[in-house]
Each structure stands twice: as C-alpha cells, then as structure tokens.
Amino acid sequence: MLLPRTAKMLTTKQPRAGKVGPATENVDPEKEESCHAKRSSSSPQGGPKKRSAFGDITNARKNQVVAGKKEAAKAAPPKAQKAHNALGVAKNNEINLKKPTKKTPPTEPKVNPGPEKPVSVQEPKPPEERQVPAVEDIDKEQLGDPYANAEYAKEIFEYMREREEKFLLPDYMEKQTDISGDMRAILVDWMVEVQENFELNHETLYLAVKLVDHYLVEVVSAREKLQLIGSTAILIASKFEERCPPCVDDFLYICDDAYKREELIAMEMSILSTLKFDINIPIPYRFLRRFAKCARASMETLTLARFLCEMTLQEYDYARESPSKLAASCLLLALTMKNLGGWTPTLQYYSGYNAQELHPLVKRLNFLLTYQPCDKLNAVRSKYSHRVFFEVAKVTPMDMLKLEETLTSS
Template identity: 55%
Template sequence: MPFPRGKKPSVTAGSKIPKLRGKGIENQEEGPQVKRSSSPPQGAPKKRTAFVDLTNAHKVHISLPGTKKNSLKKTQKKKATSTVLGKNEANLKKSGSMSSESQEEKKRGEEEAPIEELVVVDAVPPRELPPHLRRPQIPEEFDIDSQHQEDPTLTAQYAKEIFDYLKAREEKFILSDYMSIQPSLNAGMRAILVDWLVEVQENFELNHETLYLAVKVTDHFLSVAPVNRENLQLIGSTALLIASKFEERCPPCVDDFLYVCDDAYKREEVIAMETSILQALEFDINIPVPYRFLRRYAKCVSASMETLTLARYVCELSLQEMDLVPERGSLLASACLLLALVTKELGGWSPILVFHSGYEVSELVPVVRRLHSMLTSPPDDKLLAVRSKYSHKVFFEVATTPTVDLDTLERALK
C-alpha cells in the first residue's frame, strides 16, 4: 500500500535497499516513481556507461504500485504505432509507383544530354626548399650511411646533418687557459682530478660520453668562477653527477657520489654546487665532446675495434693535458684517429675523412705532434688511471702498443 506523505516507511528486515551516492546520483524523494527511459533520443549517440548499469534494470524487474497501469499504457502505445506504420507502408508503396515513372524520365533525359568535356588544370609545381632546409648532397664514394637506411635507431637520413650541427655548436664552447683566474689551482691539480674521474667512471661503469662531458663541464665552470682547492673534488664529482643525468639511463644518486668522496662533503653542498654549475653554464650542457666525433670518423675508414680503441686511449689521455683544453672536440678526435692510423700503418688522412671532418692534414699537424709528445713522455706516477685502464684485455691492451717513431709520423703528415 502507498505510504502517507511526510512519513518515511519503516524498513523491515530483508528489505534494505542500498543508496547510491556520487556524481549525478541524489537521494530520491518518496512518492510516485517515474522510470527514466534508458534509450537516447532519435539521432543522438548511444551512451556508454563507465562500468555497468548500476540499477540492474535490464536484469531485475521490481513491481511497484501503479506498474500495471503503466504496462497498459505501453501496450496501447504499441498498437497505435503499429497502425501508423501500416498506413505509412501503404503510402510508400503508392509513392514508389509514382516515383518510378519520374525516375525513368530522368534517366532518358540524362542519356540524351551531351557529355561535357573535362578541363584538365595544370598541376602546381612544388616549391623549392630554402638553402638552409635542403639536405646536403653526399657523393656516392663518401656515403657511409646508406647501408643503415632501414635501421631507425641510427637515423641514417640525418647523420651528416647531426654532426654538422654539433661541429657548428663547438664555436660556442671554445675555452682558453683559465688558470690565470684560479690563484689556488694549477694544471697538475686539474690532471689529478681528471685521473680520479676516470676511476669513478670505471667503478660506476658509466658511458665514456659521461666522462668527457663531466670534464667539459668542470672546465667551463672553472673558466668563469674562481674556487678554492678544497672544493675541487666537489666540483668534479658534481660535474660527473650532472653529466650522468644527461647521458645515463640510470644515473647514480647523490649518495653514491658522497660515498666516493669519502663523505668529505654534505648532501646540501653537492646540491648547492649543482645549482651553481648549472647557473654558470646557463643550463646549456649539451657540449660537443670528442668521443662522439671519434666514432663517426672511424666509421668513415671502417677502422677495426682495436684501431678505434687505440684512438680512444690517446683521446682519453689527452683529457689531462691543460694545453689541449682550447682545442675543438672534432679537431682533437681527428688528430687522435690520424695518430692511431699511422701507428697501425693503415694510411693517412684520406679524402673521405676530409669530407666528413672538414679538416685538412695541415690543420691537424700541431695537435698530432703534441699528442705524440704526450705518449713518448715518461708517465707520471700520480696519473696512472687511464694507462692501467687501457692495459686490460677488454681494451686490447692498447696502452702497451709501441708509439710510432717521429720520422714515420712526419712522413705521414707530409
């Protein structure tokens, strides 16, 4: 029986109905309940519920007072619609017979009408790209990327442009001898720091690009900010942390660098130094390093892994030399490769290397002579990390390779 207005029905055992609360669901008031139609209006897109039908209206039919009257009204509506549909079908049949005659007349008129000739408009010629957007033309004898066109990871279509861009960016990062603004530092202290960074890179198993970038970041910071010698290790380790974030997939955390520094610095000092370095470099740490150019140029002559490793050894050993800091990374990589090729008796600076590097032999001569002097000089007992690293079998023991004599080198340079 219906409940009187103003009073809530008493809930008996077994008749509890959960209330739904949420977006668009409000507490229903008592009284005659009107069932909301679930079908959308004609022409409207069908609604899709996020989960399921919360009312379970398609499964359970709840009989409430007044439902029989609603069902009678529905049956009457169905009968009325069926009679209307029957009349519409009869009208459609009549109109179909009338329209068939008009369609035949239209077909006859279309057959008798003359066919108009189609006018072909000339295609618009493609616009030429401006010179700075055109891809460089590479002669076939100098093309080293066509064999990797199907490998998307090597980006062979843009390899030449990428290295031309890196070579152009070197102009922004040219350094000079900055020791004049560092009263408490000297070249020997810097060499010891680089030697220590090589050990950290090897212990953490970091990429070689990370080591080269850390040295570059350190040099650029020292060229603009005078520091005390007590903070030199803090600067080097923080620079390696920044380079790791830039190059590594899983860079070491701050606590790892505090550990390798033997807890000489606090966590707050490392974070503060990181902020100072990034601000000094204006957050531009995409500095071209010689290691990237070295791999590219070795590919031009199809150098073996042993020859490339020898060039890497010379290049990594040059990181400790203060007088080689002002040299561009691409030129330093070219000089290291040329020295390795002459040492292995694989020829000199070929035309394909001139094309891809942009350097003639005459431009490499001063740097090659300086590298040869570095290899022939007696090693410092404090700087043994690079030599011991490349004396391992993994690196083909290239550190034990005899250095080419000066006369043979001079003939190759001529």
C-alpha cells in the first residue's frame, strides 16, 4: 500500500514557485512592457476600460510561454534542471549588464553639425522684406457670430451690386405733370420726421423713398395723392424692415385723417402690384455700413457719412445715382473732412470703386453741404444736430479748393 502512495506523490508533485521564476525572467522585456500596456489601457473618461477580448489574447500568449517553461522544467532531471537554472541566471545577468550599452549612452557628447545648421534653421526675414497683405479680411472677426452672416457677407453684397442695375431710376419727372422735384423734397422731408417720431430704422426710411420713386416711374399721380403714397410706402417698408411695424391707424393719424382706411389699403395694393412685389431694393445705407467697416471708421465718422447720405434723399438729382457709389462717396468725403486718410486698397476691393471714380461725386456732395439753405426743409439738419448724432450737422464744410488739393494728392 506504500508503493502506490509514493507514486501518487511523485506524479502530483508541483515545482516550487522559486524554481519557476528563472523561466519567466527569460521573457523579452519589451514584449512584457507591451503586454502591460495592453492590459492597462484606460478610457478617455479616466477610468480603466474593460476589453475582455484583448485581455484574453495577451494573457493567453503569456500563459503559453510560462506553461511551456513549466513542462520543460518538469520533464528535465533534477540535476539538468539546476544546471539549466544556473545558466539562465547567468545569462540574465549578462543581459542586464549589456542593457545600458544597447541604449543611447547619456555620457556620449552630442556632435553639433556646424555647416548643417544654416540649412535646417530658417532665420526670419528682415521687416522690409516681409510682404504685408494690402487687402484685409473684414469678416473673419465675426465668423463665430450667427447673426452677422460673415460667411456669406461678401456674396450678399455682390448680389446687391448686381441688383443695382435693375433698379436704376430714369428721369421720371418729365412725365409727371402735377408733381415737381420740390414737391418730392417736401414729401421726403416729412418722411424723415415720421421716421424719427416712430423711431423706425434708417433702412426703413431709405427703402420707403425708393418705393415712392419706383412707383412714380410707372404711375402718373396727382399732388393730392403724394402724401398718401409716401405714408403707404413707409407702411410697406416697415413691414419689410421692422420687427414691430406701426399699424394702419398710426399712419392715418400722422396724415391728419386726410385719407380713409380703405384708401391706404388700396394704395398699398397698388404699390405692391405695380412693383410686382419685388421690394428688396438696394439702398445706400447698407453699403455705407459695409464700407465703414472696411475703413474701421469710428461711430462719429460713420454718423457724418450718414448725415451726408441722408441729405441726398431730398435731392432729386441724387436719386438716379448708384446706391453703392453714393455710399462710397459719402464715406470718402467724411474721411477727408476728418483727416483720416484716403481710399485704401481694402475699400477699393470691397466697394469696387477706385478713388478717381468717386472724386466728381465727392465734390458735388461737398457743394451740397456748403450751399444748401438751412431755413428750408431742415428735418435732416435738425435731426443730426442732436447730441445723439454727435452734432455732425454743425461740422464746417471743406473749402472747395482745399478739397480739390486733398483729393489730388491722395
């Protein structure tokens, strides 16, 4: 009964943990580091991410190596196993001694490649050799603003420039037998007061004046209906531009109940049908704000240019000017009056006009500012004489000869 017990003990004998250690030390350190790296992978949230498939693969590979070493140690005789273990320890010690020599020795001095340094390192160019872009991208600062539409601003104003050709006004006063240019000026002066009393946007005023002009191109009207046309044009423009437009009763009130409600609604239908409901007409005010942004003009300079542009609304001679060219000329005159420089390449790029094209219109605007009487139709002047508008209407106009010299030298 003793023999089977001894045999059972021999067959079930397991090698001690200390004897298995040298076999595991023969594993390549780089492979072992890679295995640890795979097992210790973590998720972006900071906690360890469990990936059972990859863990099983790497553990299986390591277990196969360890199991193979165990079987070799179990099959070898005790003396051969001791000799093998001794050789393994000696070999590992030799490998550990040679490890620092395999890596880049920190004690070796670094060779400084003298002739190759100028080739690899690019020295900065002198300031005079650097090329500064002449045209500035004025929309890049507002690319993140969803209300600015900076991504489409350039295309929008190019489209407006194309539509200008469609809405150029002819000389329609020749066929108006009962209306003159002076009557039109009185009407526009009254429309400026309405815009100020109702606190409407300036775009609403400019669009309303355009609606009156384009309607009178197609329809011959009597002077009694002129105020009705003007008030109805403000109503239509308010619906197009304002967030909360005034109601019909408000416009009947400002006309001193000279017209009935049915007449105002009928005139609204007449204007819209005559213009074929195409009332998105380019106006100088939008171009003026765009060009002032190109010039990085201050609010006071922009207000002065707005004052010059709004004065032209009453003048029939300026009604046939291109809105973009009129806006550019008003801004150039305002910049010249403030001694803020001339027409920059950025302004020329975004406006499409060079300085020489604007000089004749700039001189006409300065003449209008100088010789327009202040005691007649002074709604615009009194409006821009307020502190809110920096009292720009009180600015002294430039001398015509000095303006000529400034424009020529710039």
